[in-house]
Amino acid sequence: MSDKTDNLFAKPKAALPFSFDESVAEVFPDMIKRSVPGYTEIINNISKFAGRFVTSNSNCYDLGCSLGAASLAMSAGIEKTGAKIIAVDNSSAMLERCRHHIDAFKHKTPIELQLGDVQKISIQNASMVALNFTLQFIAKEERLNLLENIYQGLNSGGLLLLSEKVSFSDDNIDDLLIELHHQFKKENGYSDLEISQKRNALENVLLPETLEHHINRLKSAGFSSVSCWMQNYNFVSIIAIK
Ligand SMILES: Nc1ncnc2c1ncn2[C@@H]1O[C@H](C[S@+](CC[C@H]([NH3+])C(=O)[O-])CC(=O)[O-])[C@@H](O)[C@H]1O
Numbered sequence: 001m002s003d004k005t006d007n008l009f010a011k012p013k014a015a016l017p018f019s020f021d022e023s024v025a026e027v028f029p030d031m032i033k034r035s036v037p038g039y040t041e042i043i044n045n046i047s048k049f050a051g052r053f054v055t056s057n058s059n060c061y062d063l064g065c066s067l068g069a070a071s072l073a074m075s076a077g078i079e080k081t082g083a084k085i086i087a088v089d090n091s092s093a094m095l096e097r098c099r100h101h102i103d104a105f106k107h108k109t110p111i112e113l114q115l116g117d118v119q120k121i122s123i124q125n126a127s128m129v130a131l132n133f134t135l136q137f138i139a140k141e142e143r144l145n146l147l148e149n150i151y152q153g154l155n156s157g158g159l160l161l162l163s164e165k166v167s168f169s170d171d172n173i174d175d176l177l178i179e180l181h182h183q184f185k186k187e188n189g190y191s192d193l194e195i196s197q198k199r200n201a202l203e204n205v206l207l208p209e210t211l212e213h214h215i216n217r218l219k220s221a222g223f224s225s226v227s228c229w230m231q232n233y234n235f236v237s238i239i240a241i242k
């Protein structure tokens with residue numbers, strides 16, 4: 001079955017803040033692929049990381065799972081037995097669709113879905129945690145606390161994979177990479193109106209920080225080995241090992 005096309009911002013509409021409601025959940029696979037450069041590459045690499053980092057009888061977490069793409073990728077890559085994936089999202093529209101999405105794909109590792117706030121869950125016996133474009137929606141002052149909670153729940157040698165839209169302290173670079181991102185969206189069929197209306201809706205909702213800030217905070221949370229492993233314009237993916 002092909003993905004339903006995202007045209008949520010195609011007509012002029014009232015400037016409401018972006019939210020993960022039923023209309024977004026319905027078009028989400030199309031929206032994220034056409035909006036985030038490198039998304040598919042990150043998902044494919046989540047399988048590779050899972051193959052290396054997930055240990056027997058441990059837990060894996062997919063925090064802000066949306067339709068479960070990272071959970072399915074982890075499941076496909078896990079080589080050890082007895083692991084379990086816990087996928088969490090606070091949007092009931094997303095989680096309901098996630099259940100159907102996951103049931104439609106074969107997965108060898110069990111995936112347990114939890115409706116809830118990633119800031120309130122208990123993380124235990126974890127060998128891998130994915131925060132794939134979720135931290136950017138959490139209030140900035142609460143981010144360190146969440147990363148510390150993930151750190152304490154990871155086993156030694158465990159992996160946090162953090163993907164984010166980022167900003168740049170150099171204004172020239174920031175403007176250039178935002179423009180290149182918008183060009184990417186245009187090439188994927190979005191109009192100028194769709195791009196500008198979504199940009200307004202995301203203002204104060206998706207809050208990017210610099211790559212340096214992310215790396216320094218991960219180190220403050222306790223992670224000893226931290227590196228960006230992929231960058232595509234203003235979208236990055238970082239690995240942090242306990
Ligand atoms: N506090 C929170 N608690 C739980 N969920 C939350 C919270 N805040 C936001 N979310 C959820 O985080 C997800 C972010 S999308 C992740 C893509 C996915 N990881 C993917 O690999 O396809 C990224 C994007 O749309 O740019 C949404 O489903 C929100 O409901």
Ligand SMILES: O=C(O)C(=O)Cc1ccccc1
Binds near residue numbers: 032036198206
């Ligand atoms: O579309 C954008 O401009 C983005 O920054 C990425 C995105 C993708 C899906 C939901 C929210 C933001």
